[in-house]
Amino acid sequence: xxxxxxxxxxxxxxxxxxxxxxxxxxxxxxxxxxxxxxxxxxxxxxxxxxxxxxxxxxxxxxxxxxxxxxxxxxxxxxxxxxxxxxxxxxxxxxxxxxxxxxxxxxxxxxxxxxxxxxxxxxxxxxxxxxxxxxxxxxxxxxxxxxxxxxxxxxxxxxxxxxxxxxxxxxxxxxxxxxxxxxxxxxxxxxxxxxxxxxxxxxxxxxxxxxxxxxxxxxxxxxxxxxxxxxxxxxxxxxxxxxxxxxxxxxxxxxxxxxxxxxxxxxxxxxxxxxxxxxxxxxxxxxxxxxxx
Ligand code: HEM
Numbered sequence: 001x002x003x004x005x006x007x008x009x010x011x012x013x014x015x016x017x018x019x020x021x022x023x024x025x026x027x028x029x030x031x032x033x034x035x036x037x038x039x040x041x042x043x044x045x046x047x048x049x050x051x052x053x054x055x056x057x058x059x060x061x062x063x064x065x066x067x068x069x070x071x072x073x074x075x076x077x078x079x080x081x082x083x084x085x086x087x088x089x090x091x092x093x094x095x096x097x098x099x100x101x102x103x104x105x106x107x108x109x110x111x112x113x114x115x116x117x118x119x120x121x122x123x124x125x126x127x128x129x130x131x132x133x134x135x136x137x138x139x140x141x142x143x144x145x146x147x148x149x150x151x152x153x154x155x156x157x158x159x160x161x162x163x164x165x166x167x168x169x170x171x172x173x174x175x176x177x178x179x180x181x182x183x184x185x186x187x188x189x190x191x192x193x194x195x196x197x198x199x200x201x202x203x204x205x206x207x208x209x210x211x212x213x214x215x216x217x218x219x220x221x222x223x224x225x226x227x228x229x230x231x232x233x234x235x236x237x238x239x240x241x242x243x244x245x246x247x248x249x250x251x252x253x254x255x256x257x258x259x260x261x262x263x264x265x266x267x268x269x270x271x272x273x274x275x276x277x278x279x280x281x282x283x284x285x286x287x288x289x290x291x292x
Contacts (some may be wrong), residue, residue, distance in 0.1 A: 052129035057122035064114035065135070071108040072140035075101055079147045079178050079239070086181035089188070091228040098235040105242035112249040115257075123257040127264070134265025135250075139165045148243065148281055149177035149206035173203050179282050182236060183212060189229065191215040206283075213284040220292055233285055240281035247277045 037043055048066065051058045078101035085093035135141065139159050146155075151173055159165040176184065180202065187198035193215045219229045251273050254263075263269040280286045 051126070053126040055122060055125040057118050058126040058129070060114050060118065061123075061126065064111055067111050067114070068108060069138065069140050071104055071111065072138070072144055074104045075108065076140070076143050076147065078104060079144070083147070083176070083178045083181040086178075086185050086232075087176070089185065091185070091232055094182075095228070095231055095235045098232075098239055102235075102238050102242060105239065105246070109242060109245050109249060112246075112253060115253050118253075118257050120257055120259065127258075130264065132264055132266070134263055136263070136265035136267065139169060142169060143172055144243075146172040147178050149179045150279075151177070151203055151205050153203060176202050177206065178239075179206065179236070182232065182282075183215075185232075186215050186219070186229065191218055191229075208283040208287070213288050216284050217288045217292055220288065236282050237285050240285065243281045244277065247273070251277050 033043075049059055049062050051062060078097050082094045082097035082101065085091075085097060137158050139162075142155050142159075146169065153173060156166055156169045156173065159169065180197075183193050184198045187193040187195070192211055194209060194211045197209060197212055216233060219227070219233055223230050225231065251270070254273060255270060258269065260270050263272070267273075
């Protein structure tokens with residue numbers, strides 16, 4: 001029932017609580033759950049932080065992981081939009097999407113702050129509760145790695161019981177990555193990208209090439225804002241740098257909370273992760289800096 005009593009709302013001078021003409025303030029009366037709860041799915045969202053122990057740090061661990069999973073999907077959308085723009089020769093469009101992706105990546109990277117104060121003793125108190133669960137099994141993250149060009153069919157295997165996930169990962173495995181799309185564009189623009197980098201078996205991991213480095217070096221010869229390919233290269237590098245920062249922050253969080261112990265996902269932990277931190281994203285955009 002809608003309330004008919006005209007009461008002064010303390011938050012809105014001149015307002016009342018029936019939602020009609022509330023002195024410029026927001027609507028206060030709803031017969032069912034608020035449209036906000038409906039639209040955002042707040043009840044569902046807030047029902048998902050299922051801790052398994054009484055250790056308070058466990059909720060920070062779950063929430064930070066969930067926040068990052070959400071942001072992985074946003075980054076994926078934006079990288080895919082940038083890749084598609086490149087495939088249609090829309091360089092300004094691609095740059096705009098890469099810039100938006102960077103904004104999402106900045107928030108993603110800032111999320112590590114949620115775990116910054118977790119001690120090893122706190123972590124030890126809930127670690128047995130999650131068993132073999134590991135971020136390594138995150139299919140959202142795997143999609144991002146595939147989009148960057150780090151391809152491996154074996155990385156789909158952990159998800160084989162989830163048909164929809166396999167379909168999505170296979171789609172990304174079999175298509176050009178964001179970087180492949182950039183190289184294809186350079187090829188179409190007559191830069192010396194080898195033909196086998198413009199059309200190839202996209203399921204194979206990306207192999208760096210000196211010719212591709214030469215192509216990007218040519219792009220960097222004109223570093224004026226009028227050169228859209230130069231702006232594209234720098235926008236890709238902004239993305240790459242943020243990926244490395246995420247990996248590095250993860251490594252530091254791991255070192256701080258569990259040292260050199262083996263990971264719950266079966267790896268040797270820190271050493272395995274460190275190799276990934278060292279791997280350059282969009283490698284020739286970094287290596288050209290050794291000689292330019
Ligand atoms: C302090 C908290 C954390 C610890 C101690 C930790 C530990 C680890 C370890 C040891 C690995 C290596 C694989 C394994 O054997 O398990 C790993 C991988 C991974 N973790 Fe975490 N992690 C933490 C937080 C997070 C968070 C919040 C996320 C966000 C989703 C995350 C995502 C990942 C991903 C995506 C991988 C795979 C990386 C790759 O394939 O290169 N981790 N983690």
